[in-house]
Amino acid sequence: xxxxxxxxxxxxxxxxxxxxxxxxxxxxxxxxxxxxxxxxxxxxxxxxxxxxxxxxxxxxxxxxxxxxxxxxxxxxxxxxxxxxxxxxxxxxxxxxxxxxxxxxxxxxxxxxxxxxxxxxxxxxxxxxxxxxxxxxxxxxxxxxxxxxxxxxxxxxxxxxxxxxxxxxxxxxxxxxxxxxxxxxxxxxxxxxxxxxxxxxxxxxxxxxxxxxxxxxxxxxxxxxxxxxxxxxxxxxxxxxxxxxxxxxxxxxxxxxxxxxxxxxxxxxxxxxxxxxxxxxxxxxxxxxxxxxxxxxxxxxxxxxxxxxxxxxxxxxxxxxxxxxxxxxxxxxxxxxxxxxxxxxxxxxxxxxxxxxxxxxxxxxxxxxxxxxxxxxxxxxxxxxxxxxxxxxxxxxxxxxxxxxxxxxxxxxxxxxxxxxxxxxxxxxxxxxxxxxxxxxxxxxxxxxxxxxxxxxxx
Amino acid sequence: xxxxxxxxxxxxxxxxxxxxxxxxxxxxxxxxxxxxxxxxxxxxxxxxxxxxxxxxxxxxxxxxxxxxxxxxxxxxxxxxxxxxxxxxxxxxxxxxxxxxxxxxxxxxxxxxxxxxxxxxxxxxxxxxxxxxxxxxxxxxxxxxxxxxxxxxxxxxxxxxxxxxxxxxxxxxxxxxxxxxxxxxxxxxxxxxxxxxxxxxxxxxxxxxxxxxxxxxxxxxxxxxxxxxxxxxxxxxxxxxxxxxxxxxxxxxxxxxxxxxxxxxxxxxxxxxxxxxxxxxxxxxxxxxxxxxxxxxxxxxxxxxxxxxxxxxxxxxxx
Numbered sequence: 001x002x003x004x005x006x007x008x009x010x011x012x013x014x015x016x017x018x019x020x021x022x023x024x025x026x027x028x029x030x031x032x033x034x035x036x037x038x039x040x041x042x043x044x045x046x047x048x049x050x051x052x053x054x055x056x057x058x059x060x061x062x063x064x065x066x067x068x069x070x071x072x073x074x075x076x077x078x079x080x081x082x083x084x085x086x087x088x089x090x091x092x093x094x095x096x097x098x099x100x101x102x103x104x105x106x107x108x109x110x111x112x113x114x115x116x117x118x119x120x121x122x123x124x125x126x127x128x129x130x131x132x133x134x135x136x137x138x139x140x141x142x143x144x145x146x147x148x149x150x151x152x153x154x155x156x157x158x159x160x161x162x163x164x165x166x167x168x169x170x171x172x173x174x175x176x177x178x179x180x181x182x183x184x185x186x187x188x189x190x191x192x193x194x195x196x197x198x199x200x201x202x203x204x205x206x207x208x209x210x211x212x213x214x215x216x217x218x219x220x221x222x223x224x225x226x227x228x229x230x231x232x233x234x235x236x237x238x239x240x241x242x243x244x245x246x247x248x249x250x251x252x253x254x255x256x257x258x259x260x261x262x263x264x265x266x267x268x269x270x271x272x273x274x275x276x277x278x279x280x281x282x283x284x285x286x287x288x289x290x291x292x293x294x295x296x297x298x299x300x301x302x303x304x305x306x307x308x309x310x311x312x313x314x315x316x317x318x319x320x321x322x323x324x325x326x327x328x329x330x331x332x333x334x335x336x337x338x339x340x341x342x343x344x345x346x347x348x349x350x351x352x353x354x355x356x357x358x359x360x361x362x363x364x365x366x367x368x369x370x371x372x373x374x375x376x377x378x379x380x381x382x383x384x385x386x387x388x389x390x391x392x393x394x395x396x397x398x399x400x401x402x403x404x405x406x407x408x409x410x411x412x413x414x415x416x417x418x419x420x421x422x423x424x425x426x427x428x429x430x431x432x433x434x435x436x437x438x439x440x441x442x443x444x445x446x447x448x449x450x451x452x453x454x455x456x457x458x
Numbered sequence: 459x460x461x462x463x464x465x466x467x468x469x470x471x472x473x474x475x476x477x478x479x480x481x482x483x484x485x486x487x488x489x490x491x492x493x494x495x496x497x498x499x500x501x502x503x504x505x506x507x508x509x510x511x512x513x514x515x516x517x518x519x520x521x522x523x524x525x526x527x528x529x530x531x532x533x534x535x536x537x538x539x540x541x542x543x544x545x546x547x548x549x550x551x552x553x554x555x556x557x558x559x560x561x562x563x564x565x566x567x568x569x570x571x572x573x574x575x576x577x578x579x580x581x582x583x584x585x586x587x588x589x590x591x592x593x594x595x596x597x598x599x600x601x602x603x604x605x606x607x608x609x610x611x612x613x614x615x616x617x618x619x620x621x622x623x624x625x626x627x628x629x630x631x632x633x634x635x636x637x638x639x640x641x642x643x644x645x646x647x648x649x650x651x652x653x654x655x656x657x658x659x660x661x662x663x664x665x666x667x668x669x670x671x672x673x674x675x676x677x678x679x680x681x682x683x684x685x686x687x688x689x690x691x692x693x694x695x696x697x698x699x700x701x702x703x704x705x706x707x708x709x710x711x712x713x714x715x716x717x718x719x720x721x722x723x724x725x726x727x728x729x730x731x732x733x734x735x736x737x738x739x740x741x742x743x744x745x746x747x748x749x750x751x752x753x754x755x756x757x758x759x760x761x762x763x764x765x766x767x768x769x770x771x772x773x774x775x776x
Contacts, residue, residue: 065565066633128545128567155495155502158632162568189502192492365716367658367697367727392662395697395727397672400659 055119055247058142062126062163063149068180069125070094072149072218072234076123077114079221079234086114091222094125111141118242129166133401136170137355138431139419145174145245147237148197151181152215155193156200164204174245175206177213178237182229183220190215212240255340256280257415258320259379260290263332270302271327273338276319278415280340283313290324291346292336293383294410300325335381337413346411347440351403354387354422354432358399363429367395373448374429376408378420384409385422386448403435407451411440490514498523499631504530528623531630538635544754546570546639548673549579550655551587552666555646557653557675558586560610561639561751569632578628579669582621582638585613590643599651599746600677605641642749644675651746653677656692664689671753672696677746687741694727694734695748703745706735721745 061069073094080086089112112123124141126132135141146167150156167175177197182190194213202208216233217225224231262274273290282288284304290297303323304314314320322338337344357363368387376385388405389396396402414434422430444450494516495505500523508519508526546563547570560583562575569575586605595601605613611622621638629636646653657670676692704720711723718724722735722745729737738745 064633129571130567153501153503154633158499158574159566159568159572159634162571165571166568185503186506188491189506192495192502195492196495369728394660394693395658397658397697400671 056122057119057241057245057247058122058124058144059147059241059245060124060126060141060143060145061147061149062167064151064154064157064159064163067149067151067154068218069149071222072147072178072180073112073123073125075218075221075234076238077112078224079231080114080116080238085116116238116242119247121241126163126166129162130401132166132170133353134355137353137401137433139433143170143172145176145241146172147241148175148177149180149218150177150193150197152179152185152190152193153181156196160200161204164200164206168204175201175211176237176240176244177201177211178218179213179215180218182215183217212244214240254279255343256282256286256288256316256338257340257344258282258322258338260292260332260334260336260338261380262334263329265329266323270323270325271329271332272321272323273327273332274319274321275338277314277316279316281313281315282320282322282340284311287341288324289339289341289344290327290332290336291339291344291413292410293333293412294346295331295336296346297327297331298341299327333381335379335383335412339413344413345437346413347437348408348411348443349438349441350406350408350414350434351436351438352406352420352432352434353401354404354430355401356396356398356430357428362427363398364424365398367397369395371449374422374424376406376420376422378414378418382423383412384448386451387422388453398429404432405438405453406434407441407443407448409443409446409448490516494519494523500527527627527630531623531626531628533630534633535626535629535635538629538633541565541635543635543637546636546753547575547579547669548657548671548751548753549583549667549669550657550673550675551583552653552655552675554652555649556587556590557644557655557677558583558590558641559655559673559675559749559751560586560641561673561753562636563639563754564632564636565634569634569636572632574628574631575636576669578624578636580667581615581624582610582613582641583667585615585621586610586641586643589613590645592643592645595645595647599647599679600653601645601647602747602749603643605643607638607640610638610641640751642675642751644677646677650679651677652680652686652688654688654692656689656696658693658696660693672751674748674750676748679744679746681742684742687737687743690728691734691738691743691745692748694724695721695750697727698724699750699752700724703748721748 061073063069070091074089074091077086077089081088094112114121114123124143126143126146132141148160148163148167150160179190179193179197197213198208198211200208201211214233214237216229216237218234220227220230221234226232256277257279258275258277260273260275264272264274266272282301282304284301286301288299288301290299301322302325304311305321306314306318308321324338356368359365368389370388371386373384373386375382386407388407390403393402414437416434416436418434420432420434421428422432441451441453490509491502491505494509495502498505498520504523504526505519508523509516512518512522543563543565545565545567546561548559548561550560551558560579562579562582564570564575589603592601592603594603611620611625613621615621615624625636625638644653653675655673655675657668657673659670661668674692674695676688676695678688678691680686680688700721701719702721704722706722709720709723711720712718715725722733722738724734726732726734726737737743
């Protein structure tokens with residue numbers, strides 16, 4: 001009897017689905033059609049997305065305008081274009097890169113991409129201090145490492161100190177020095193430049209004696225000169241970067257944290273929240289807290305699913321759906337965070353770095369004072385928020401950037417580096433990133449304007 | 459026999475010569491170079507040249523470098539002259555009856571943060587401030603002297619050098635184009651006119667000298683028994699950038715409060731529920747004149763047919 005059933009099933013399938021596109025059919029899907037089963041149950045290999053992607057690094061050049069930053073960038077792309085791992089970007093293309101507008105903010109930087117054997121690099125130039133901070137706050141640029149370009153005939157300039165100050169301020173840990181134009185001077189001058197640079201780097205808190213230095217001539221390399229200071233110097237520089245800058249790993253040690261992107265009910269099972277895990281590892285039946293908008297609800301992870309199939313654990317980077325035990329749908333809002341129990345604290349008071357869009361970028365015309373209250377938007381949620389300036393700062397003009405205090409109407413969990421924008425009547429006036437969490441402050445009767453602070457001068 | 463002696467002597471001579479330029483001697487020269495560079499801060503290439511031209515005498519090399527620096531500064535300044543220089547700072551220095559407002563530009567804001575730049579700016583502002591204590595007097599409540607790049611360059615700094623020379627030295631050392639863009643030197647002609655100034659960002663404690671990206675000078679009259687709000691009005695001018703004071707009889711407020719260009723009709727920055735006119739009336743203040751600089755505002759085109767006159771021939775200044 002069962003044989004007849006099977007035969008009947010197969011027969012009806014064949015009759016129904018008469019038209020196949022031969023090219024699209026694989027063995028699995030053919031069987032699937034015959035047996036009217038979903039094809040994914042037949043596939044045996046689970047996709048391992050993580051291991052295939054090449055590792056990534058953000059790098060940039062800093063230095064005096066005439067010392068050869070742009071020439072070096074062009075030379076790197078040229079040398080790597082020979083292997084096919086980059087597209088050659090000429091000096092003129094980099095130099096005259098048009099101003100881009102990202103989310104209304106003018107970005108004055110040329111972005112170039114290239115790959116070595118071990119990594120893919122996103123390379124940016126650093127034309128100015130304020131420009132770079134602005135790009136960083138708005139999320140357009142990031143530097144994990146930097147190449148400091150110094151010409152041997154000039155040596156370090158007075159403003160090289162300011163370049164190093166920026167690197168320190170922004171938190172760049174890995175600096176490589178490229179001593180350029182060595183063909184114009186003698187060896188003893190090059191050695192002197194090296195010594196001076198090492199001293200200066202130590203002055204700024206870098207390990208002067210161990211910072212790698214590469215000598216060469218970017219111009220010669222750009223002109224395909226194969227002597228030691230030409231193309232080989234560029235290859236040596238790239239090797240040094242590959243080996244010296246370690247790969248930044250996804251944080252797997254910390255307690256897990258997942259911002260909620262979406263929430264829905266599965267009939268018969270309960271409330272499921274969806275998001276991408278920001279850090280840590282979550283396991284089935286872990287204790288968790290759902291935090292945000294003044295709420296802190298304890299719950300348990302009853303089930304975790306990736307691509308609609310249950311798993312026992314999920315790690316940072318995975319996009320998951322989590323079934324929360326005993327959670328009511330109406331309690332959950334996007335913007336809340338699902339964290340490991342007792343790992344995060346709610347607060348309504350934070351420090352942040354903010355950039356106010358200039359008038360020409362569509363921002364405000366008039367300056368901002370403390371007690372400035374507007375809507376803050378982050379990800380998919382928004383909340384009323386009040387900005388207060390440092391006690392020593394009178395006001396902030398459009399086009400300025402600086403550290404401010406944020407006070408939210410309700411307590412939330414915000415992680416370091418979390419980006420947000422401030423909108424006035426639906427027009428973006430400021431963009432920022434959270435830098436730290438402070439103890440909550442009292443908001444009397446939900447009126448932000450009445451909050452009183454006691455910020456000690458730092 | 460003679461030939462043998464000759465060949466031996468040349469060999470000995472060569473040997474001695476080779477001994478003379480061994481690494482030991484080179485190292486001694488290198489450390490001289492390092493010391494000279496550290497002491498003077500001039501580029502390594504120039505320090506090396508100085509030593510070569512002065513037989514490795516450090517003191518003579520240093521004197522030579524200082525002489526050359528001025529000439530090389532001029533050369534560099536000429537070479538870089540065309541480059542856009544819109545970064546930099548504005549500085550003010552004032553007292554009750556005098557005020558100076560100066561703008562100094564450079565190419566990157568890295569240089570604008572550097573202390574050599576700060577020193578040049580301070581020198582220039584001090585020179586303008588001294589200049590404001592001029593004997594020249596015009597009709598009207600204040601004497602206003604507007605200086606452009608050339609005229610600014612002609613002023614003398616404290617050390618005796620002209621500002622243009624100081625600037626050229628600076629250009630030589632940082633390798634970027636720098637311009638003394640413009641300045642305003644004001645003097646109150648009567649004791650009831652007061653002068654105040656404001657820059658943004660403002661220093662944490664009020665000082666008579668400050669720098670920032672924006673700056674303004676304000677001349678005003680206020681009786682001494684009323685609270686002095688001059689500084690606050692100056693701050694308003696920096697923040698809201700009015701184009702003119704405005705005349706109640708002639709000018710009308712604009713429809714959109716945000717676009718208001720007359721000072722008196724603008725909403726007061728520190729308390730938008732009042733207009734500036736109400737504030738100055740309540741505080742019995744009379745605005746005489748003001749000027750606002752924003753660093754990097756496009757330099758105005760030279761008007762055709764306009765001849766710049768050297769300062770000491772200008773008679774009437776109004």
